[in-house]
Amino acid sequence: MTTPLTPQEAISTTELRAVVEIACRAPSLHNSQPWRWVFENGVLHLYADHGRVGHHTDITGNEVLLSCGAALNHLRVAAAAAGWQTSVDRFPTPKNHDHLAAIAFRRTAEVSAHDRELREAILRRRTDRLPFAAPEPWSKTERELSALCHHFAVDMDVIDDSGRPALADASRQNEQHRRDDASYRYELLWWTHHGDSSVGIPPAALASSAEASRVDVARDFPAYTSGDRAPQVERDRSKILVLSTFDDSRPNVLSCGEALSRVLLACTAAGLATCPLTHMMELHSGREAVRRLTGRHAQPQVLVRVGRSVDDVSPAANTQRRPISDTLEVL
Structure with a gap:
């Protein structure tokens, strides 16, 4: 049996919003952001939102799942950098194929430099469509x-x-x-x-x-x-x-x-x-x-x-994301 979390161990709504906001920096088809988050009883639920993607582009629906998978991993990275260990139950509702994951949080003792480095990478990452120089050494x-x-x-x-x-x-x-x-x-x-x-x-x-x-x-x-x-x-x-x-x-x-x-x-x-x-x-x-x-x-x-991008090219500003109020529901 899982030991219940004390109030000091449970993630707060404010902390959760900050983590989800970073998770939503994940890449998605045409920046469609086809995900929906619901926080209930201390557990965060991730749902696919197929209505946000054109069906003449994502014919199979796989690109929605890829996007949501990227968001899920971004979430775990952001949580780790904020001092939270995550446990994920994938596809927890067999009759609801769009319920992709249920994520529980537990305070961790320390945050590694690698955790912080990956979080910073989320904030810097962008899709670059220009021609690249070779990524040497490879x-x-x-x-x-x-x-x-x-x-x-x-x-x-x-x-x-x-x-x-x-x-x-x-x-x-x-x-x-x-x-x-x-x-x-x-x-x-x-x-x-x-x-x-x-x-x-x-x-x-x-x-x-x-x-x-x-x-x-x-x-x-x-x-x-x-x-x-x-x-x-x-x-x-x-x-x-x-x-x-x-x-x-x-x-x-x-x-x-x-x-x-x-x-x-x-x-x-x-x-x-x-x-x-x-x-x-x-x-x-x-x-x-x-x-x-x-x-x-x-x-x-x-x-x-x-x-490798060209050194003297100023990177474009990060593509914007939907307001957190549009993607996260707290019950």
């Missing part, structure tokens, strides 16, 4: 990222230079196919030209035509800005990671989102720039092309470009 970083993924039962592969042309070609074909999909294009325009600054992707976070032309694996976003913020990078030299799971079961996809969070934060802490990519997972042909390149039977869930 071998040690690759081993560390692979070990992080293994902890979540997620496979990580790196597409090397020999596989890059085939991946780039498949990415272009994927995007060309969707140019005739009016519903998909409408959703993309809606998320990149949104009147509410707390959702969607602001123009400054998108690449200009000149910048996008040098990134060979990317979603074909509209270009709302001109100019070139990284002219010295003649082509994108990022490493491209593929995170895959045994199957498309909800627990495995959620876990992949948690692994994605840790990969992004580890890269940020190491001074590397990142850009998660899911466009090739939305069509069967794109996903199969990625699977052929990894040589695995596993299901690819997300790509991540990892590299």
Whole structure:
């Protein structure tokens, strides 16, 4: 039997709000933030909100789960840095598939420097869509990222230079196919030209035509800005990671989102720039092309470009998030 927490050991509403607010810095498809938090009787519940994502983009619903998995791991990182140990019961309500996790908190004795470093990485991390310089040195970083993924039962592969042309070609074909999909294009325009600054992707976070032309694996976003913020990078030299799971079961996809969070934060802490990519997972042909390149039977869930951003480029401001009052309900 679990020992009940005393008032001094229980997390307060104020502390909880601060932790959830940081967790909501997690990346999500088009900054849709498809999650909902409910705090009741000392337990925080995470729910998927599929209504926040366009169904012509996230056809399978996997991208909502990936986003929520990233938010769940961000929450655990933020809690640890604030002095709270978390225990997670995933999918606690079998008849409610959108009830993804129930999180309990217990005061911990100390906060490590690593906990604080990851929390700071949450605050600094952003999706960078510009071309990258190579992330050298790489071998040690690759081993560390692979070990992080293994902890979540997620496979990580790196597409090397020999596989890059085939991946780039498949990415272009994927995007060309969707140019005739009016519903998909409408959703993309809606998320990149949104009147509410707390959702969607602001123009400054998108690449200009000149910048996008040098990134060979990317979603074909509209270009709302001109100019070139990284002219010295003649082509994108990022490493491209593929995170895959045994199957498309909800627990495995959620876990992949948690692994994605840790990969992004580890890269940020190491001074590397990142850009998660899911466009090739939305069509069967794109996903199969990625699977052929990894040589695995596993299901690819997300790509991540990892590299070094140009030193003299001022980083864009972090994309805004919805007010905490919109995402957290305290009962």
